[in-house]
Amino acid sequence: MTFPRLGSGAAGTLAALWPRYDRTKIKTGIVHLGVGAFHRAHQAVYTDGVLARDPRWGIAGASLRAADTRDALQPQDGLYALSLRDGQGETLRIIGALREVLVAPEAPAALIAAMAAPDVRIVSLTVTEKGYCHDPASGRLRADHPDVIHDLAHPNAPRSAPGYILAALRARRAAGLRPFSVLCCDNLPANGHTVHQVLQDLAELQGSDLASFIRGEVACPSTMVDRIVPATTDEDRARIAGLLGYEDAWPVVSEPFSQWVIEDQFRADRPDWAAEGAEFVADVAPFELAKLRLLNGSHSSLAYLGYLSGDETVAEAMTRPDMASFVAHLMEHEVSPTLPAAAGLDLASYRRALQMRFANPALRHRTWQIAMDGSQKLPQRLLGTIRDRLAAGAPIAALALGVAAWMAYVTGIDGQGKAIDVRDPLRDELRRRTDAAGREAARLAQALVGVEAIFGTDLPQNKQFMTAVTAALEQILQQGAPSALAWFHACQARL
Numbered sequence: 001m002t003f004p005r006l007g008s009g010a011a012g013t014l015a016a017l018w019p020r021y022d023r024t025k026i027k028t029g030i031v032h033l034g035v036g037a038f039h040r041a042h043q044a045v046y047t048d049g050v051l052a053r054d055p056r057w058g059i060a061g062a063s064l065r066a067a068d069t070r071d072a073l074q075p076q077d078g079l080y081a082l083s084l085r086d087g088q089g090e091t092l093r094i095i096g097a098l099r100e101v102l103v104a105p106e107a108p109a110a111l112i113a114a115m116a117a118p119d120v121r122i123v124s125l126t127v128t129e130k131g132y133c134h135d136p137a138s139g140r141l142r143a144d145h146p147d148v149i150h151d152l153a154h155p156n157a158p159r160s161a162p163g164y165i166l167a168a169l170r171a172r173r174a175a176g177l178r179p180f181s182v183l184c185c186d187n188l189p190a191n192g193h194t195v196h197q198v199l200q201d202l203a204e205l206q207g208s209d210l211a212s213f214i215r216g217e218v219a220c221p222s223t224m225v226d227r228i229v230p231a232t233t234d235e236d237r238a239r240i241a242g243l244l245g246y247e248d249a250w251p252v253v254s255e256p257f258s259q260w261v262i263e264d265q266f267r268a269d270r271p272d273w274a275a276e277g278a279e280f281v282a283d284v285a286p287f288e289l290a291k292l293r294l295l296n297g298s299h300s301s302l303a304y305l306g307y308l309s310g311d312e313t314v315a316e317a318m319t320r321p322d323m324a325s326f327v328a329h330l331m332e333h334e335v336s337p338t339l340p341a342a343a344g345l346d347l348a349s350y351r352r353a354l355q356m357r358f359a360n361p362a363l364r365h366r367t368w369q370i371a372m373d374g375s376q377k378l379p380q381r382l383l384g385t386i387r388d389r390l391a392a393g394a395p396i397a398a399l400a401l402g403v404a405a406w407m408a409y410v411t412g413i414d415g416q417g418k419a420i421d422v423r424d425p426l427r428d429e430l431r432r433r434t435d436a437a438g439r440e441a442a443r444l445a446q447a448l449v450g451v452e453a454i455f456g457t458d459l460p461q462n463k464q465f466m467t468a469v470t471a472a473l474e475q476i477l478q479q480g481a482p483s484a485l486a487w488f489h490a491c492q493a494r495l
């Protein structure tokens with residue numbers, strides 16, 4: 001079956017799903033770096049709601065690498081379907097907030113000019129953890145990062161997100177325009193603070209006086225973003241085309257749940273995202289910590305243990321009773337005690353909701369997708385929690401099993417001896433270490449905790465940590481991940 005392509009011409013037929021505003025009246029107020037599925041199912045959706053009342057906040061998206069999003073969305077006038085799915089069914093809505101998609105490597109100057117336009121008051125980002133070119137253990141920019149080295153040599157044709165932001169801030173200052181606010185929407189700890197620091201570090205390396213300007217004048221509110229958005233599949237595209245009666249080359253599929261908590265620290269104007277369900281708060285830290293440690297910490301543990309158990313998706317992994325009860329234990333007994341109380345955050349119901357969200361049978365969220373870039377994720381998802389537990393003299397058995405599963409995963413060989421396609425910016429270094437160590441648990445654990453950018457200098461020295469991780473790793477390597485889970489439960493039962 002072939003369908004006509006989705007585009008402005010479908011407004012009449014799809015009226016019930018259509019954006020509730022005149023798209024020709026929209027102006028660009030936001031430039032978003034990293035127009036992946038997550039942005040299009042999250043911030044773009046809140047903004048789409050705002051546009052019905054306030055046309056000043058249209059989004060110009062930018063891809064920092066590939067042209068695929070632009071190539072797919074341009075013939076559709078930037079329109080795409082948002083599909084929300086769970087066990088109950090599927091609902092569709094057409095999102096119109098994206099006015100254009102720029103492809104940075106094709107025309108760096110055009111992106112810098114778009115960010116320096118007078119009407120742009122916000123530059124938001126979802127460039128994933130590795131997009132900040134920082135050391136995840138210390139939160140500081142890596143001067144030896146290839147993109148940083150490139151951006152120092154070519155400040156007006158940069159590659160990295162921080163490089164583009166600096167170039168645009170410089171251009172605005174030269175034109176006498178106020179800086180935009182920088183809104184980080186990635187799963188980093190204190191994400192606003194982290195991006196603020198990385199920008200200052202890059203400006204200092206450039207030797208420009210922009211560093212003190214950024215320190216004093218550029219607002220970088222922190223945010224907690226939450227919505228599970230797996231990569232779109234061909235099967236999704238075919239199903240959505242059947243439902244719409246139009247072919248959409250770039251739809252996004254997500255769970256119904258969505259949350260956005262934003263620190264209200266904008267120096268300039270900002271959209272009224274609160275009218276669309278976002279929360280503006282004075283301090284995001286408690287929300288962010290709870291989300292990174294409970295949701296993302298469980299997600300990464302599920303991804304490594306699930307992948308090694310042969311589970312293709314998170315939902316599939318959650319159908320194993322041993323896995324579901326492991327996640328429940330991890331969240332309740334090891335993570336929650338490390339979280340400060342926050343107004344309006346009921347941890348018990350938050351945990352229950354997470355169990356249901358992970359088990360959503362309509363989402364095919366691949367364990368392999370979440371397993372990606374573990375070196376950038378582990379510190380804020382599991383290791384910070386571990387440090388707090390160690391300081392409190394509390395057990396870390398479940399957290400250690402998650403870390404051990406990551407170690408087994410990055411060896412690049414699964415329990416059946418099959419190769420794993422490990423994607424990680426530190427992959428070469430990890431592989432060098434795992435190849436040299438072999439599959440003996442104590443040696444392998446020792447070799448991997450030596451990566452200071454992940455584990456810092458304290459954890460390798462900690463006996464309790466090393467003992468717990470080595471014991472868990474030994475189980476995984478010798479018995480396989482499903483038996484390691486059974487072993488974990490047996491140990492808990494004996495306590």
Ligand code: CS2
Binds near residue numbers: 187225
């Ligand atoms: C996931 C997140 O891919 C991953 O690492 O843990 O993308 C997760 O789905 C989101 O943070 C949910 O808000």
